[in-house]
Amino acid sequence: MNEIQLMSATTLVAAIRRREVSAREALDAHLERIEEVNPAVNAVVTLDPERARAAAAAADQRTVSGAALPPLHGLPMTHKDTHAVAGMRSTSGSRLLADHVPPEDDAIISRLRGAGVVSTGKSNVPEFGAGSHTFNEVFGTTTNPHAPELSAGGSSGGLAAAVASGIQPLGEGSDMGGSLRIPASFCGVVGLRPSHGVIPAPSASDDWAWLTRTGPMAREVSDIALFMSAVAGPSPRVQPPAPVTGTDFAGPLLGDLRGVRVAWSPDLGLGLPVEPEVLEVLEGRLRVFEEAGAIVEEAAPDLSGADEVFRTTRALDFAAALGLAVRDLPEMIKPEVVWNVEAGWALSAREIIAATAARTRLAAAVRAFHTRHDLLVSPAAQVLPFDARLRYPTAINGVESTTYLDWMRSACALSATGLPVLALPAGFTTSGLPVGFQLSADHYRDVELLRYAKAFEDRTRCVDRRPEIGAGTGQRVRPVTTASAG
Numbered sequence: 110m111n112e113i114q115l116m117s118a119t120t121l122v123a124a125i126r127r128r129e130v131s132a133r134e135a136l137d138a139h140l141e142r143i144e145e146v147n148p149a150v151n152a153v154v155t156l157d158p159e160r161a162r163a164a165a166a167a168a169d170q171r172t173v174s175g176a177a178l179p180p181l182h183g184l185p186m187t188h189k190d191t192h193a194v195a196g197m198r199s200t201s202g203s204r205l206l207a208d209h210v211p212p213e214d215d216a217i218i219s220r221l222r223g224a225g226v227v228s229t230g231k232s233n234v235p236e237f238g239a240g241s242h243t244f245n246e247v248f249g250t251t252t253n254p255h256a257p258e259l260s261a262g263g264s265s266g267g268l269a270a271a272v273a274s275g276i277q278p279l280g281e282g283s284d285m286g287g288s289l290r291i292p293a294s295f296c297g298v299v300g301l302r303p304s305h306g307v308i309p310a311p312s313a314s315d316d317w318a319w320l321t322r323t324g325p326m327a328r329e330v331s332d333i334a335l336f337m338s339a340v341a342g343p344s345p346r347v348q349p350p351a352p353v354t355g356t357d358f359a360g361p362l363l364g365d366l367r368g369v370r371v372a373w374s375p376d377l378g379l380g381l382p383v384e385p386e387v388l389e390v391l392e393g394r395l396r397v398f399e400e401a402g403a404i405v406e407e408a409a410p411d412l413s414g415a416d417e418v419f420r421t422t423r424a425l426d427f428a429a430a431l432g433l434a435v436r437d438l439p440e441m442i443k444p445e446v447v448w449n450v451e452a453g454w455a456l457s458a459r460e461i462i463a464a465t466a467a468r469t470r471l472a473a474a475v476r477a478f479h480t481r482h483d484l485l486v487s488p489a490a491q492v493l494p495f496d497a498r499l500r501y502p503t504a505i506n507g508v509e510s511t512t513y514l515d516w517m518r519s520a521c522a523l524s525a526t527g528l529p530v531l532a533l534p535a536g537f538t539t540s541g542l543p544v545g546f547q548l549s550a551d552h553y554r555d556v557e558l559l560r561y562a563k564a565f566e567d568r569t570r571c572v573d574r575r576p577e578i579g580a581g582t583g584q585r586v587r588p589v590t591t592a593s594a595g
Contacts, residue, residue: 253295370481408481
């Protein structure tokens, strides 16, 4: 990796502002790294270098013009393939959308472009973002930079592999049931699922949807804060406005855990099976919180209704968003998506009412928990990265999975609470596989959550351990393709 590829987003943007690095040089380093490592991990599935070069040249002109520079000025970035980018092929990993070129940007893409990002292409996703292992019939499987025969997680798996392998320092993903947190844990990077509405993510089918969140992924916590400072803020389509905006994340991020009341729970009080190596790494790192001045005890909120809340809400959201596609062309859609949609169609009024009541009880349990604790710490993933040829792990510690969601419950349960959650690298197994914590704070305590994470990161510096990866390793993947201009 060259010097530019090693830079954090914060450092790179500052260097571009100081004219030490041009936006065109940053883009060239980005494209060179894609060419070098993408054959091994299949993280980037669409590229539009011509438009990216024009955008980088325009950024350099702005740098020397004396005009005010936006917060992510000149930063090259691929985007998650479930996010529409105007004029660029945006497939959601589906054969139904294999040649889809949207006319308009999604809200998050519009905000990133306004913040100065140079858009270069798309990162791989599971079909329609369903599941936490990134494979589809359009582009194939994304694999892990630390072990290219293993999964990178999902649904933001292409982004996680891109960030971990040095293609880009920062990017945007989304998270319904762990889609930022599990790939971040698998690939040894940081992923934030923000509080509701902090980054508005309006749904095309439901302005009141709350389960899915848009959020950043980066190698360092400070870059997460930079991203949030650039794109957080209200939208008229998400009401009421969140009480946290981009200005709350601006400025230097100072880590602090002194006096913080930390609750550690290996299974979230739900008896979740977790692979022994995961717990070995995480439990060995709990002392870092104590050494930083935190008060640590084992505890968890009452999450007994979380599975019901998550699965019912997820099924409703899938049926609303993809019901017509499944009705008309089920043979073109992977069975896990069809199952989720059919589960939504099958819900009775009694079941929906019961899930609403369970969500109300869950909210009360979370409020009570946060009168006693500031931070909940738990495994970001119940398993280590697994064989990328599998669709999903079928068992954990001998406990069989009945659906493709079962192995993701540690992430899904916290999604059901609506709390902000951050996946943070904690360490590595003896074989070199990353393992991550997920840190959860009270509603709209996103800034404090980043401060807690930064304090841990400052003491462990897991970010300094980069995967050794080069072209020609790992499984055979589809080559990078060129974007259609429409």
